[in-house]
Amino acid sequence: MAIRTRARILTNRLQSMFLSSSFLHDHATSFGYKEVGEEEKSKLVGNVFSSVAPNYDLMNDLMSVGLHRLWKDRLVSKLAPFPGMKHLDVAGGTGDIAFRVLESINGVKRRALQDGLEDNSEDETRVFVCDINPAMLSVGKKHAIERGGGLGEAQSLVWVEGDAEALTFDDDSMDGYTIAFGIRNVTHIERALAEAYRVLKRGGRFLCLELSHVEVPVFKQIYDLYSFSIIPAIGEFVAGDRDSYQYLVESIRRFPSQEKFAQMIADARFQKVEYENLIGGVVAIHSGVKL
């Protein structure tokens, strides 16, 4: 009886692996709607981000009409940072999430929290910003200095050049892992999820903010029109780079649906996997806990 049950579970796992592996292969060899080799994909994505880095934040504001700030606020409030946290923000080049995490920890309410908790010198807050693209990191470092409040010289903010699929951090070292608008650009999503699982401590949380799929009937058509007509035009006008923004819009459509991505996170052994749709699905925040 037990053997039959185990065999059934194994068959289920193999079948779901087969179904998802064909999808993952598609993702690894797709650059928007084009088909490319796996090795080529990361180079192409790298070129996109080197090109958009200087205007990245301005374009975000224009494309999302400033809403991306609210989405990132929501992500960080879901994360609920605490003093002494070790947090890793992957593909966080320009630092938006990292700044919000630090400001949340250093805010007045949090200082009250610190009074309540025992002072432990080992528990120093550290936020690591990891990005594969040096151009994005240097924009982030510049922002840190411009933002003031000591973020430029803060020891609690560490900029690391690295690959989401092969992180250089130790196992079980992070309390939180966030990836905002980055996982879509990773060649092998399952490797990034496995790495996230590896570096998180027990009880640590994985949070992903990503552009996702809209199913609401009329709104979907409006959103598609906006995405395919207006966004590449803004990209051409503001950043002089239509192709990068065409890639952006196409890669959103190729990315798995909310349910599929939640399944992938669960397959990476995360628990309490949930997702929250914002603006009817334009953006989704997926979360999971490592136990």
Add this chain to the structure above:
Amino acid sequence: MPLSTLYRPFSTKPHTNHKNQKEAEGDKRRQRDCRREYRDEQACVLDAAISHVVRLGWSEEAMICGAKDVGLSPSIVGSFARKEAALVEYFMDLCLQKLADKIESGLDLPDLILSQRISKIVRTRLEMQIPYISKWHQALSIQAQPVNISTSLKQRAILVDEIWDAAGDQSMDINWYVKRTVLGGIYSATEVYMLTDHSPGSFLSMNPLIFA
């Protein structure tokens, strides 16, 4: 705040339309096992957090300390829905369980008349809150928040039902509702009275007027 809708893929409909029934059942079993593990860990954290409540209140700080005590990253506290309410509700469930255990192990109820039986059970239950009385007003205000009130009312309804059952209530008509509603009101009034009753031992004398 942008419009948002929260989904828990594994607690609602099955997540895929193409698997046959046997595979769906296997999936459901795995998901149930995973969910149970998360619930167990959450219960451990909340249990450990209760020992910090007197010092830190019904708050995130207490839960963070609880998580550290059981060896989990305090990040897990961020995943609890309605954080402080989770702690208060856990405590209420814990007290209900302890009350049921005490009733089962014998409170000498059959020797007493009805009002004395109820008085004894209510006293037993309220005594469990005495160690946290300095912070109980905070728990009451958390339970009264609109987002939490439906769960707290449900817990109190279960509690008064348990008390009446233990006191030997056999009614099957409108009295069933009347008795529970009245006891709910009396219980809450006594609970609030406890908050302002600072003299040691006086609560234990249980003002008989309450049950007149």
